[in-house]
Amino acid sequence: MNPEIEIKAKRTNGRQWIYVKKVTGRLFRYRQYVGYFLLGILFAGPLLKINGEPLLMFNIIERKFSVFGSVFYPQDLHIFVLGMLIAMVCIVLFTVVYGRVWCGWACPQTIFMELVFRRIEYWIEGDAAQQRKLDQAPVTRGKVLKKLIKHGLFFLLSFLIANLFLSYIIGADALFKIVTDPIKEHVGGFVAITLFTLVFYAVFAYMREIVCTTICPYGRLQGVLLDDRSTTVVYNYKRGEPRGKIQKNKVITNLMGDCIDCNLCVQVCPTGIDIRKGIQMECVNCTACIDVCDGVMAKLNRPKRLIGFYSTKSIENPLSPKSNTRTIAYSSVLALLMIIFGWLIFNRSIIDGTLLRTKGTSYIFRDDGTVANLYSLDITNKGTFTLPFTIENADDSFDIQVIANKETLKKGESLQLSFFLIIPRNEVKTYKTSVDINILSAGKIVKKMSTTFIAPPNGGKTQE
Numbered sequence: 001m002n003p004e005i006e007i008k009a010k011r012t013n014g015r016q017w018i019y020v021k022k023v024t025g026r027l028f029r030y031r032q033y034v035g036y037f038l039l040g041i042l043f044a045g046p047l048l049k050i051n052g053e054p055l056l057m058f059n060i061i062e063r064k065f066s067v068f069g070s071v072f073y074p075q076d077l078h079i080f081v082l083g084m085l086i087a088m089v090c091i092v093l094f095t096v097v098y099g100r101v102w103c104g105w106a107c108p109q110t111i112f113m114e115l116v117f118r119r120i121e122y123w124i125e126g127d128a129a130q131q132r133k134l135d136q137a138p139v140t141r142g143k144v145l146k147k148l149i150k151h152g153l154f155f156l157l158s159f160l161i162a163n164l165f166l167s168y169i170i171g172a173d174a175l176f177k178i179v180t181d182p183i184k185e186h187v188g189g190f191v192a193i194t195l196f197t198l199v200f201y202a203v204f205a206y207m208r209e210i211v212c213t214t215i216c217p218y219g220r221l222q223g224v225l226l227d228d229r230s231t232t233v234v235y236n237y238k239r240g241e242p243r244g245k246i247q248k249n250k251v252i253t254n255l256m257g258d259c260i261d262c263n264l265c266v267q268v269c270p271t272g273i274d275i276r277k278g279i280q281m282e283c284v285n286c287t288a289c290i291d292v293c294d295g296v297m298a299k300l301n302r303p304k305r306l307i308g309f310y311s312t313k314s315i316e317n318p319l320s321p322k323s324n325t326r327t328i329a330y331s332s333v334l335a336l337l338m339i340i341f342g343w344l345i346f347n348r349s350i351i352d353g354t355l356l357r358t359k360g361t362s363y364i365f366r367d368d369g370t371v372a373n374l375y376s377l378d379i380t381n382k383g384t385f386t387l388p389f390t391i392e393n394a395d396d397s398f399d400i401q402v403i404a405n406k407e408t409l410k411k412g413e414s415l416q417l418s419f420f421l422i423i424p425r426n427e428v429k430t431y432k433t434s435v436d437i438n439i440l441s442a443g444k445i446v447k448k449m450s451t452t453f454i455a456p457p458n459g460g461k462t463q464e
Helices: 026-044 074-098 101-105 108-125 128-136 141-170 172-180 187-207 209-215 219-225 288-299 312-316 325-346
Strands: 056-059 064-067 070-072 232-235 307-310 351-357 370-381 390-393 399-403 414-424 432-441 444-454
Touching (some): 026 108, 026 288, 056 141, 064 074, 074 101, 108 187, 108 209, 141 187, 187 209, 288 307, 307 312, 351 444, 390 399, 390 414, 414 444
Antiparallel strands (some): 064 070, 232 307, 370 414, 399 414, 432 444
16 A cells, blocks of 8 residues: 555534544653743743843834844844745745644644643543543533633633733733733723634634644645655555554464554544545644554554654655755755845844935025035934944035934934034035935944035035
């Protein structure tokens, strides 16, 4: 039997509730280590601060993003977009090489479902068989109590996750105000928390695997990303077929494969698929089937990894090369993007500014024999500390006269300044002269800008 690679969606007239059998094993322990570590980062992200800024914050409302304490503003959109492209290419590359490993090991949906909500369900209602028996049992006080406790905890956890999610958008400090202040002062925030709570409760209490198999588009990308050299969770049909159940007093012959058709791999699958039917869209590479199958093989004194991380090519031909053209191409693109991203971050200015000639003004002749232009300068401190600054002209022939000068800029502060560029009339050579303006801090140039100075050449006397 040689199951072909099939990417298919489960089609049923109605949803069949999946009771997932509890799984243990080495890979599950590794998933726990990774999952709880990522949960720690997820909860610490908006709370921990570096240089007074959250470790992670994506404040869409105020258009302010904080990543590891570095603040990014709309002026840094190109850097943020490039960072998102790098993340997407990373996920695509990992999918091409390792299949849907993101879903099984790092996706928040899987981590919360399998390591938090599912654990609570096991604790209250028992393993899969006990859950099924409880659901089929008539309504009793004990059954109602268990359901109330479970769904009460689910709702509280959903409320906590909703607050966590909102803290990534508006920041932990703003969220604290919403929670502690009267509701009437933050109606919008209260509505957002309520909606997010209901959404997360619906996802983890009812929708569950539907999010992975139907709503999330990532699973459907496997049809174009995976090929016969992609390493993913696969059943080794050459070793496992033909299947045969072990029966008492029956002699096992060499004609039988290692698979004893116990169906435990199906019972532990969170999306309810049979991994023996080939690569399927619903598989999230959670490795639960690997752990349970390894346990069965150990009891039968047979080699482990009947189900394991393989490519279909390696099962057919163990000596086939593991890399392919797409892997090399995606790796090259990823390396190039990371080089560009690193260069942009390294050369990122801590001050952003826009310099324009003030609207509605022209050149101004002054009584001291000079001519002046009025400019408007908008500057923003993108750093994490108060920045002393001065404005300087790169051309010594021009003087700068700042109106209402300010010498410092607080972190995140935006400021609008007006200043005159002044030059003796007889030194004006052309009607339009390019001028370079530098913003300095601690004697170092932190921002260079260019503008145009307009005045009649050769000491013109009349104002246009």
